[in-house]
């Protein structure tokens with residue numbers, strides 16, 4: 001049994017079905033890429049995994065390490081080791097990045113982490129991800145550039161040390177240098193913690209830095225093709241249109 | 250905000266704010282040496298004055314208050330006061346304790362336990378220059394650091410001050426600042442006031458640590474009417490902190506305090522208060538200060554308890570270059586109507602005022618902010634800045650803002666800004682996806698909302714205020 005098992009998942013917003021029968025496995029230590037054009041339902045899958053109340057699961061199942069994920073609340077999923085890096089993270093005024101991460105960390109610890117210990121870990125991860133020292137004292141995502149937002153997501157990931165991370169379009173809005181740092185940082189974290197990763201992207205920039213073991217292509221709420229890393233290169237060359245056409249045929 | 254008091258080393262309010270709502274709501278067994286029958290009569294007013302052995306002028310002042318109170322209707326604006334039955338309130342209740350003890354050990358055990366639980370004497374030892382504690386109608390404990398007393402600083406129970414400093418009191422007590430006939434609840438206050446604080450800081454004396462008073466209303470259906478009169482003489486500095494609480498009974502209780510502050514030429518005064526009365530208290534409080542040339546008056550207020558609050562601290566900027574800062578936070582939860590605000594009168598050139606208010610409504614609570622600023626003709630170069638922000642935690646709560654500005658001078662600089670926001674569902678989900686429960690996530694958004702105000706406060710004050718608001722967010 002895989003750590004994350006998605007079986008025949010159907011999900012809707014209101015009456016509109018967005019995901020139409022998705023099945024997917026991810027294990028710890030594995031990197032799985034989910035590619036697909038805009039609007040194909042990638043973020044929807046990410047949100048359904050994280051438990052966003054906006055979506056209703058109409059059919060199918062998701063288990064995470066043997067537990068029924070669909071019965072867990074968002075915070076329970078997080079504490080169980082699931083992490084979603086948002087495509088568009090929210091801004092929270094008045095709450096500093098460092099305060100936020102510490103609160104999130106404490107929420108899952110039996111006893112609060114000592115401030116000194118937290119400061120040490122935070123600094124370590126900031127170095128790993130080349131995060132500007134001022135950033136953690138700013139209010140969460142308020143006025144952040146696209147790249148700063150994504151780095152902040154990765155900083156959270158690195159400190160929360162999830163078992164499975166979902167990276168939703170982490171490569172959009174980031175420049176080449178930031179993307180390289182993020183790619184290398186995440187790879188390092190994955191290696192040292194045996195984290196599983198679901199990389200969501202509509203183009204494969206990030207896959208140059210994080211090697212996927214498996215690639216799935218999502219079109220209109222369905223996985224239309226699955227393969228190895230070579231599939232990503234194929235998409236890079238020919239785009240999704242070819243694949244859609246193939247599908248129609 | 251850089252006033253007199255440098256940031257205190259220990260919590261400004263650890264003494265005011267205990268960590269558990271039960272600490273406030275818990276009622277002690279009642280022990281009173283005198284407890285009036287419910288209701289307000291001339292006989293009672295005379296009895297209060299007699300028991301306190303007051304001079305004739307004070308009795309006259311009380312009777313004048315009573316006379317007008319009985320003939321004045323309830324305000325025709327603001328929260329409903331229909332359920333407040335004046336005939337049921339016990340206006341005068343004297344605890345079975347020595348008045349004004351300076352020895353903590355002399356305070357009766359039950360009362361001591363309450364204040365101990367609230368952290369009062371401990372805080373005094375650590376970071377206050379003086380402490381007063383009032384229980385129902387009487388001040389039971391009062392003490393000021395010896396070196397300050399030696400410099401001429403007076404910190405007394407108001408009743409005692411009336412006996413010891415009759416001229417100083419007569420000159421300032423409900424005269425120019427808040428006259429007896431100001432409004433209905435001030436008239437009532439004048440009639441039945443008891444206890445409170447009197448402070449005089451002599452010229453150029455800077456009180457380095459805060460003075461604090463704590464007011465506890467314990468009698469069932471009780472009323473508390475403490476009178477606070479503060480005179481900060483020319484060039485002097487003071488930070489005064491007030492905390493209030495009452496236990497939770499089924500019957501309504503009434504708090505109608507009065508705070509009068511005189512900030513003389515070049516003096517600086519910060520008045521901080523955390524009012525956390527029980528949810529069935531009507532808190533109809535009046536606070537006003539007169540600021541002379543180059544003086545500064547800062548109001549820092551947090552309102553969390555009370556079923557109904559009506560409180561609009563007022564600054565009268567009388568001398569040139571006088572300044573006022575009003576900073577407030579109000580939280581209205583279930584069945585709460587927090588009607589708060591700020592009033593500033595600019596009566597001289599180059600005066601300036603800043604009003605910053607944050608309010609939070611949840612579980613159907615109502616919070617209303619009234620900002621009232623008046624600049625008279627001739628108050629040239631006055632500066633006014635008003636900013637109020639409201640946050641509604643859910644769809645059933647209510648938030649109102651009523652700005653009122655009367656600017657009669659053309660050479661002024663006026664800025665006004667008001668925002669009303671709701672907690673955003675996406676924001677909450679984002680926080681929950683990091684392991685925070687919905688409640689924790691809401692708390693975090695609220696803490697962030699008040700942060701710009703909280704960060705102006707001394708560190709420990711800020712921590713405790715956050716904790717108090719967390720506590721409010723948790724209840725229900």
Ligand SMILES: Nc1ncnc2c1ncn2[C@@H]1O[C@H](COP(=O)(O)OP(=O)(O)O)[C@@H](O)[C@H]1O
Nearest residue numbers: 013016018036037038039040041042043044045
């Ligand atoms: N609130 C909504 N109501 C209706 N349709 C929505 C809503 N939000 C997203 N969608 C639709 O769901 C589909 C999938 O969106 P999304 O999962 O964000 O795609 P992707 O991340 O692959 O670009 C799109 O067609 C989008 O228009």
Ligand SMILES: [Mg+2]
Nearest residue numbers: 042043087169
């Ligand atoms: Mg998307």
